[in-house]
Amino acid sequence: MERNSFWSYAVLGIAIGLGTCIAGMSLSHALFEIRAAERSVSVRGLAEREVEADLAIWPLGFEIATNDLADLQRQIEAKRETIREFLAAAGFDASEISLSSPRIRDTQAEYYGREGGPKFRYVAQATVTLRSDKVQLVKTAMEKAGDLVGKGVVLTGENYGRATEFLFTALNDVKPAMIEEATKNARAAAEKFALDSGSKVGKIRYATQGLFSISDRDANSPERKNVRVVTTVEYYLKD
Incomplete structure (x- = not known):
């Protein structure tokens, strides 16, 4: 009886061992297939x-210095109109031209309590902006911007962050x-x-x-x- 039990356990052990070995081989093959696929x-x-x-965005900036506020306002309006006429003559529509609020400094207030100071009390920086899809026309107008000098408008170039953009x-x-x-x-x-x-x-x-x-x-x-x-x-x- 004990002999039969011994052989039964032996056969069971061999079967388990073979099963584990086969399962291990199958798992190894499966992992290989996964790795190969990856x-x-x-x-x-x-x-x-x-x-x-x-699209071109051309800010035309200018600066005015005077001691009289009324004169300052008059000059701002006059130079704006000169620039608008220049752009209209260059072939741009009024809808492509916009104005921004001028930046006005009171230099007397800035130098209050100190000796000396600038010659003019009020300094204004103003900009007329052209925004147009006529890119080549903008380039041509920029090349002729010197014509504004003869009309009393000196552009401030790319000062104060007024750089021309082409988008x-x-x-x-x-x-x-x-x-x-x-x-x-x-x-x-x-x-x-x-x-x-x-x-x-x-x-x-x-x-x-x-x-x-x-x-x-x-x-x-x-x-x-x-x-x-x-x-x-x-x-x-x-x-």
Whole structure:
């Protein structure tokens, strides 16, 4: 009886051992299959385009100094009107021209209690802003801005933060094609990697669209813009 029990336990132990071994082999094979399926490569695709700005914002700033407030107001209005006439003659509509409140300083108050001081008590900084989609016309008008000097208006250039802006606002029109181009370039890079490693490119595992950036082509041509986007794509690799 004891002999039979011994052989029963022995057979059971062998069976359990074989089962564990087979299960381990199966699990190992399954893990290998999972790892093999997860082989991937992450690449980046770049797309760039050169475009023309479609909006120009030109602030025409000027400064006035006088000792009389009434004279200050009169000069502000006169110079504003001169600038408006200049822009109208250049081909711009009244709706494209806007005025901002002048910034007026009382230099006497600033120097109160101190000796000396500036010659003029009141100093005003005013701006007439042109906002137009006629970008090339704006460029032409800017080249002729010196004509205003002969009419008594001296522009303050880019002082006081009045820098001319050239903007590209039609980004949504070029986004789809640029994303497609960047994705194609990413796949081409993945295929090159796969070829070198003896693999093939499979489906996309993960993808992110980078931010679009818009920058001036160069310092001398702010109306020409470079649009750039980089996408990151991870592809499965297969044998």
